[in-house]
Amino acid sequence: MTTLSQIGVTTITTPSDREIRIERIFLAPRDRVWKAFTEPELIAQWWGRGNKLVIERLELYRGGHWRFVEHASEGVHGFEGRYREVTPPERVVQTFEWDGMPGHVAVETMSLEDLGDGRTKLVNVSLFHTTEDRDGMLHSDMEQGLNRSYAALDRVLAGAE
Amino acid sequence: MTTLSQIGVTTITTPSDREIRIERIFLAPRDRVWKAFTEPELIAQWWGRGNKLVIERLELYRGGHWRFVEHASEGVHGFEGRYREVTPPERVVQTFEWDGMPGHVAVETMSLEDLGDGRTKLVNVSLFHTTEDRDGMLHSDMEQGLNRSYAALDRVLAGAE
Numbered sequence: 001m002t003t004l005s006q007i008g009v010t011t012i013t014t015p016s017d018r019e020i021r022i023e024r025i026f027l028a029p030r031d032r033v034w035k036a037f038t039e040p041e042l043i044a045q046w047w048g049r050g051n052k053l054v055i056e057r058l059e060l061y062r063g064g065h066w067r068f069v070e071h072a073s074e075g076v077h078g079f080e081g082r083y084r085e086v087t088p089p090e091r092v093v094q095t096f097e098w099d100g101m102p103g104h105v106a107v108e109t110m111s112l113e114d115l116g117d118g119r120t121k122l123v124n125v126s127l128f129h130t131t132e133d134r135d136g137m138l139h140s141d142m143e144q145g146l147n148r149s150y151a152a153l154d155r156v157l158a159g160a161e
Numbered sequence: 162m163t164t165l166s167q168i169g170v171t172t173i174t175t176p177s178d179r180e181i182r183i184e185r186i187f188l189a190p191r192d193r194v195w196k197a198f199t200e201p202e203l204i205a206q207w208w209g210r211g212n213k214l215v216i217e218r219l220e221l222y223r224g225g226h227w228r229f230v231e232h233a234s235e236g237v238h239g240f241e242g243r244y245r246e247v248t249p250p251e252r253v254v255q256t257f258e259w260d261g262m263p264g265h266v267a268v269e270t271m272s273l274e275d276l277g278d279g280r281t282k283l284v285n286v287s288l289f290h291t292t293e294d295r296d297g298m299l300h301s302d303m304e305q306g307l308n309r310s311y312a313a314l315d316r317v318l319a320g321a322e
Contacts, residue, residue, distance in 0.1 A: 083263065084265070095266060103245030103246075129266075
Protein backbone atom coordinates (compact mmCIF):
# COMPACT_ATOMS: atom_id res chain seq x y z
CA MET A 1 0.00 0.00 0.00
CA THR A 2 1.16 3.47 -0.84
CA THR A 3 1.31 5.90 2.02
CA LEU A 4 1.49 9.64 1.62
CA SER A 5 5.01 9.60 3.10
CA GLN A 6 6.26 7.58 0.09
CA ILE A 7 5.38 10.36 -2.34
CA GLY A 8 8.47 12.29 -3.35
CA VAL A 9 10.86 9.84 -1.68
CA THR A 10 13.47 8.26 -3.92
CA THR A 11 14.45 4.73 -2.83
CA ILE A 12 17.84 3.53 -4.07
CA THR A 13 18.83 -0.12 -3.59
CA THR A 14 21.42 -2.57 -4.97
CA PRO A 15 19.65 -5.85 -5.86
CA SER A 16 22.90 -7.43 -7.12
CA ASP A 17 26.58 -6.48 -7.33
CA ARG A 18 26.12 -4.93 -10.78
CA GLU A 19 22.77 -3.21 -10.29
CA ILE A 20 21.22 -0.05 -8.94
CA ARG A 21 17.43 0.07 -8.50
CA ILE A 22 15.60 3.36 -8.15
CA GLU A 23 11.98 3.68 -7.14
CA ARG A 24 9.86 6.77 -6.79
CA ILE A 25 6.17 7.63 -6.85
CA PHE A 26 4.97 10.68 -8.77
CA LEU A 27 1.70 12.52 -8.23
CA ALA A 28 0.62 12.39 -11.87
CA PRO A 29 -1.14 9.93 -14.17
CA ARG A 30 1.10 7.54 -16.09
CA ASP A 31 0.51 9.11 -19.53
CA ARG A 32 1.71 12.42 -18.16
CA VAL A 33 4.84 10.89 -16.62
CA TRP A 34 5.52 9.03 -19.88
CA LYS A 35 5.38 12.32 -21.82
CA ALA A 36 7.78 13.98 -19.35
CA PHE A 37 10.25 11.13 -19.97
CA THR A 38 9.95 11.04 -23.76
CA GLU A 39 9.09 14.50 -25.17
CA PRO A 40 12.22 16.61 -25.69
CA GLU A 41 10.73 19.95 -24.59
CA LEU A 42 9.61 18.35 -21.29
CA ILE A 43 12.80 16.33 -20.72
CA ALA A 44 14.82 19.53 -21.12
CA GLN A 45 12.99 21.03 -18.14
CA TRP A 46 14.03 18.44 -15.56
CA TRP A 47 16.57 15.81 -16.72
CA GLY A 48 19.63 17.98 -16.18
CA ARG A 49 19.08 18.56 -12.45
CA GLY A 50 17.53 21.95 -13.22
CA ASN A 51 20.49 22.99 -15.42
CA LYS A 52 20.24 23.91 -19.09
CA LEU A 53 19.94 20.73 -21.13
CA VAL A 54 20.49 20.45 -24.89
CA ILE A 55 18.78 17.45 -26.50
CA GLU A 56 21.14 16.69 -29.38
CA ARG A 57 19.55 13.43 -30.39
CA LEU A 58 16.34 11.65 -29.37
CA GLU A 59 15.37 8.82 -31.71
CA LEU A 60 12.76 7.09 -29.59
CA TYR A 61 12.59 3.68 -31.24
CA ARG A 62 14.47 0.36 -31.08
CA GLY A 63 17.99 0.99 -32.37
CA GLY A 64 17.67 4.79 -32.18
CA HIS A 65 20.27 6.88 -30.39
CA TRP A 66 19.90 9.57 -27.75
CA ARG A 67 22.35 12.25 -26.62
CA PHE A 68 21.76 14.95 -24.00
CA VAL A 69 24.25 17.64 -22.97
CA GLU A 70 23.90 19.26 -19.55
CA HIS A 71 25.36 22.72 -19.05
CA ALA A 72 26.03 22.89 -15.31
CA SER A 73 27.91 25.63 -13.47
CA GLU A 74 30.87 23.28 -12.92
CA GLY A 75 31.07 22.18 -16.55
CA VAL A 76 29.46 20.57 -19.55
CA HIS A 77 28.43 16.91 -19.30
CA GLY A 78 27.41 14.80 -22.28
CA PHE A 79 25.36 11.61 -21.90
CA GLU A 80 24.31 9.22 -24.63
CA GLY A 81 23.03 5.79 -25.46
CA ARG A 82 20.77 3.74 -27.64
CA TYR A 83 17.25 2.37 -27.30
CA ARG A 84 16.74 -1.37 -27.00
CA GLU A 85 13.02 -1.26 -26.44
CA VAL A 86 10.37 1.49 -26.36
CA THR A 87 6.89 0.39 -25.19
CA PRO A 88 4.57 3.36 -24.53
CA PRO A 89 3.44 4.25 -21.95
CA GLU A 90 5.16 1.81 -19.66
CA ARG A 91 8.67 0.67 -20.52
CA VAL A 92 11.95 1.87 -22.01
CA VAL A 93 15.16 -0.15 -22.12
CA GLN A 94 18.22 1.85 -23.15
CA THR A 95 21.95 2.09 -22.73
CA PHE A 96 23.50 4.93 -20.74
CA GLU A 97 27.03 6.30 -21.01
CA TRP A 98 28.65 9.46 -19.63
CA ASP A 99 31.31 11.20 -21.77
CA GLY A 100 33.59 11.33 -18.73
CA MET A 101 33.89 7.53 -18.74
CA PRO A 102 33.53 6.64 -22.43
CA GLY A 103 32.80 3.00 -23.19
CA HIS A 104 31.48 2.30 -19.69
CA VAL A 105 27.91 1.40 -20.55
CA ALA A 106 24.96 0.60 -18.29
CA VAL A 107 21.66 -0.86 -19.45
CA GLU A 108 18.68 0.92 -17.92
CA THR A 109 15.23 -0.63 -17.72
CA MET A 110 12.66 2.02 -16.84
CA SER A 111 9.09 1.05 -16.08
CA LEU A 112 6.06 3.11 -15.11
CA GLU A 113 3.28 1.51 -13.11
CA ASP A 114 -0.18 3.08 -12.97
CA LEU A 115 -1.13 3.11 -9.27
CA GLY A 116 -4.53 4.72 -9.91
CA ASP A 117 -5.76 7.93 -8.28
CA GLY A 118 -3.39 9.95 -10.48
CA ARG A 119 -0.24 8.33 -9.09
CA THR A 120 2.53 6.60 -11.00
CA LYS A 121 5.38 4.46 -9.72
CA LEU A 122 8.70 4.70 -11.53
CA VAL A 123 11.13 1.80 -11.24
CA ASN A 124 14.51 2.12 -12.93
CA VAL A 125 17.00 -0.74 -12.79
CA SER A 126 20.51 -0.05 -14.12
CA LEU A 127 22.69 -3.07 -14.90
CA PHE A 128 26.34 -1.97 -15.10
CA HIS A 129 29.02 -3.83 -17.01
CA THR A 130 31.08 -4.42 -13.87
CA THR A 131 30.77 -3.93 -10.11
CA GLU A 132 33.47 -1.23 -10.36
CA ASP A 133 31.33 0.73 -12.83
CA ARG A 134 28.33 0.36 -10.53
CA ASP A 135 30.27 1.49 -7.46
CA GLY A 136 31.67 4.45 -9.41
CA MET A 137 28.12 5.62 -10.02
CA LEU A 138 27.11 5.03 -6.38
CA HIS A 139 30.08 7.08 -5.16
CA SER A 140 29.36 10.00 -7.50
CA ASP A 141 26.79 12.54 -6.34
CA MET A 142 24.16 10.37 -7.98
CA GLU A 143 21.60 10.52 -5.17
CA GLN A 144 21.78 14.30 -4.86
CA GLY A 145 21.60 14.74 -8.64
CA LEU A 146 18.67 12.38 -8.88
CA ASN A 147 16.77 14.22 -6.16
CA ARG A 148 17.36 17.54 -7.90
CA SER A 149 16.17 16.11 -11.22
CA TYR A 150 13.08 14.49 -9.71
CA ALA A 151 12.20 17.67 -7.80
CA ALA A 152 12.33 19.50 -11.15
CA LEU A 153 10.22 16.71 -12.66
CA ASP A 154 7.64 17.13 -9.88
CA ARG A 155 7.35 20.77 -10.93
CA VAL A 156 6.96 19.83 -14.61
CA LEU A 157 4.25 17.30 -13.72
CA ALA A 158 2.42 19.83 -11.55
CA GLY A 159 2.53 22.45 -14.34
CA ALA A 160 -0.09 23.29 -16.95
CA GLU A 161 -1.08 20.52 -19.40
CA MET B 162 57.25 -21.52 -27.66
CA THR B 163 55.51 -20.75 -30.90
CA THR B 164 55.40 -23.59 -33.37
CA LEU B 165 54.77 -23.13 -37.05
CA SER B 166 51.46 -24.98 -36.69
CA GLN B 167 50.09 -22.18 -34.50
CA ILE B 168 50.40 -19.65 -37.31
CA GLY B 169 47.04 -18.94 -38.89
CA VAL B 170 45.09 -20.85 -36.23
CA THR B 171 42.42 -18.90 -34.36
CA THR B 172 41.90 -20.11 -30.78
CA ILE B 173 38.55 -19.23 -29.24
CA THR B 174 37.96 -19.86 -25.51
CA THR B 175 35.49 -18.76 -22.81
CA PRO B 176 37.49 -17.75 -19.70
CA SER B 177 34.30 -16.82 -17.79
CA ASP B 178 30.55 -16.98 -18.36
CA ARG B 179 30.50 -13.49 -19.89
CA GLU B 180 33.70 -13.61 -21.93
CA ILE B 181 35.07 -14.78 -25.26
CA ARG B 182 38.85 -14.83 -25.75
CA ILE B 183 40.38 -14.95 -29.22
CA GLU B 184 44.05 -15.60 -29.89
CA ARG B 185 45.87 -15.72 -33.20
CA ILE B 186 49.45 -15.27 -34.40
CA PHE B 187 50.14 -13.21 -37.51
CA LEU B 188 53.25 -13.39 -39.68
CA ALA B 189 53.98 -9.66 -39.57
CA PRO B 190 55.74 -7.22 -37.25
CA ARG B 191 53.57 -5.55 -34.62
CA ASP B 192 53.65 -2.07 -36.18
CA ARG B 193 52.27 -3.51 -39.38
CA VAL B 194 49.47 -5.39 -37.59
CA TRP B 195 48.66 -2.22 -35.61
CA LYS B 196 48.26 -0.26 -38.85
CA ALA B 197 45.99 -2.94 -40.32
CA PHE B 198 43.76 -2.59 -37.23
CA THR B 199 43.68 1.21 -37.11
CA GLU B 200 44.05 2.72 -40.60
CA PRO B 201 40.70 2.96 -42.40
CA GLU B 202 41.96 2.05 -45.87
CA LEU B 203 43.54 -1.13 -44.45
CA ILE B 204 40.63 -2.05 -42.14
CA ALA B 205 38.28 -1.82 -45.13
CA GLN B 206 40.26 -4.59 -46.86
CA TRP B 207 39.73 -7.28 -44.23
CA TRP B 208 37.37 -6.42 -41.34
CA GLY B 209 34.15 -7.25 -43.19
CA ARG B 210 35.02 -10.90 -43.92
CA GLY B 211 36.14 -9.93 -47.41
CA ASN B 212 32.89 -8.03 -48.14
CA LYS B 213 32.69 -4.35 -49.00
CA LEU B 214 33.10 -2.31 -45.82
CA VAL B 215 32.20 1.36 -45.42
CA ILE B 216 34.02 3.10 -42.57
CA GLU B 217 31.47 5.72 -41.53
CA ARG B 218 33.28 6.86 -38.41
CA LEU B 219 36.75 6.15 -36.99
CA GLU B 220 37.75 8.55 -34.22
CA LEU B 221 40.71 6.69 -32.80
CA TYR B 222 41.06 8.32 -29.37
CA ARG B 223 39.54 7.91 -25.90
CA GLY B 224 35.86 8.86 -26.16
CA GLY B 225 35.81 8.75 -29.96
CA HIS B 226 33.21 6.72 -31.84
CA TRP B 227 33.56 4.16 -34.60
CA ARG B 228 30.98 2.81 -37.05
CA PHE B 229 31.57 0.29 -39.84
CA VAL B 230 28.94 -0.95 -42.31
CA GLU B 231 29.47 -4.29 -44.01
CA HIS B 232 27.74 -4.92 -47.33
CA ALA B 233 27.42 -8.71 -47.49
CA SER B 234 25.47 -10.70 -50.08
CA GLU B 235 22.83 -11.56 -47.47
CA GLY B 236 22.38 -7.98 -46.29
CA VAL B 237 23.84 -4.85 -44.76
CA HIS B 238 25.24 -5.03 -41.23
CA GLY B 239 26.16 -1.98 -39.17
CA PHE B 240 28.55 -2.18 -36.21
CA GLU B 241 29.55 0.61 -33.88
CA GLY B 242 31.07 1.52 -30.58
CA ARG B 243 33.30 3.91 -28.71
CA TYR B 244 36.94 3.90 -27.71
CA ARG B 245 37.83 3.61 -24.03
CA GLU B 246 41.57 3.44 -24.52
CA VAL B 247 43.93 3.65 -27.51
CA THR B 248 47.59 2.83 -26.77
CA PRO B 249 49.67 2.43 -29.97
CA PRO B 250 50.96 -0.01 -31.00
CA GLU B 251 49.73 -2.48 -28.44
CA ARG B 252 46.30 -1.99 -26.97
CA VAL B 253 42.78 -0.82 -27.81
CA VAL B 254 39.77 -1.06 -25.50
CA GLN B 255 36.45 -0.33 -27.17
CA THR B 256 32.77 -1.11 -27.06
CA PHE B 257 31.15 -3.21 -29.78
CA GLU B 258 27.49 -3.29 -30.79
CA TRP B 259 25.71 -4.80 -33.80
CA ASP B 260 22.69 -2.92 -35.22
CA GLY B 261 20.71 -6.17 -35.21
CA MET B 262 20.80 -6.21 -31.39
CA PRO B 263 20.89 -2.53 -30.46
CA GLY B 264 21.89 -1.74 -26.89
CA HIS B 265 23.61 -5.10 -26.40
CA VAL B 266 27.14 -3.89 -25.83
CA ALA B 267 30.37 -5.84 -25.37
CA VAL B 268 33.68 -4.37 -24.21
CA GLU B 269 36.61 -5.59 -26.30
CA THR B 270 40.19 -5.46 -25.09
CA MET B 271 42.56 -6.04 -28.01
CA SER B 272 46.27 -6.43 -27.40
CA LEU B 273 49.17 -7.07 -29.76
CA GLU B 274 52.27 -8.80 -28.45
CA ASP B 275 55.56 -8.57 -30.38
CA LEU B 276 56.87 -12.16 -30.56
CA GLY B 277 60.01 -11.18 -32.48
CA ASP B 278 61.08 -12.63 -35.83
CA GLY B 279 58.31 -10.67 -37.56
CA ARG B 280 55.50 -12.39 -35.67
CA THR B 281 52.74 -10.78 -33.64
CA LYS B 282 50.24 -12.35 -31.25
CA LEU B 283 46.75 -10.90 -31.15
CA VAL B 284 44.65 -11.45 -28.03
CA ASN B 285 41.11 -10.11 -27.99
CA VAL B 286 38.93 -10.52 -24.90
CA SER B 287 35.26 -9.55 -25.21
CA LEU B 288 33.31 -9.03 -22.00
CA PHE B 289 29.58 -9.19 -22.74
CA HIS B 290 26.92 -7.56 -20.60
CA THR B 291 25.24 -10.91 -19.86
CA THR B 292 25.87 -14.61 -20.45
CA GLU B 293 22.89 -14.61 -22.86
CA ASP B 294 24.59 -11.92 -24.97
CA ARG B 295 27.83 -13.91 -24.95
CA ASP B 296 26.07 -17.15 -25.94
CA GLY B 297 24.20 -15.33 -28.71
CA MET B 298 27.56 -14.35 -30.20
CA LEU B 299 28.98 -17.88 -29.79
CA HIS B 300 25.96 -19.38 -31.57
CA SER B 301 26.17 -16.96 -34.49
CA ASP B 302 28.56 -17.82 -37.30
CA MET B 303 31.23 -15.95 -35.34
CA GLU B 304 34.04 -18.47 -35.81
CA GLN B 305 33.53 -18.76 -39.57
CA GLY B 306 33.27 -14.98 -39.94
CA LEU B 307 36.39 -14.47 -37.87
CA ASN B 308 38.36 -16.97 -39.94
CA ARG B 309 37.27 -15.26 -43.17
CA SER B 310 38.27 -11.86 -41.79
CA TYR B 311 41.64 -13.06 -40.50
CA ALA B 312 42.37 -14.84 -43.79
CA ALA B 313 41.75 -11.50 -45.55
CA LEU B 314 43.95 -9.81 -42.92
CA ASP B 315 46.75 -12.32 -43.65
CA ARG B 316 46.59 -11.21 -47.30
CA VAL B 317 46.68 -7.52 -46.31
CA LEU B 318 49.72 -8.15 -44.07
CA ALA B 319 51.48 -10.10 -46.81
CA GLY B 320 50.86 -7.31 -49.35
CA ALA B 321 53.08 -4.44 -50.43
CA GLU B 322 54.10 -1.91 -47.75
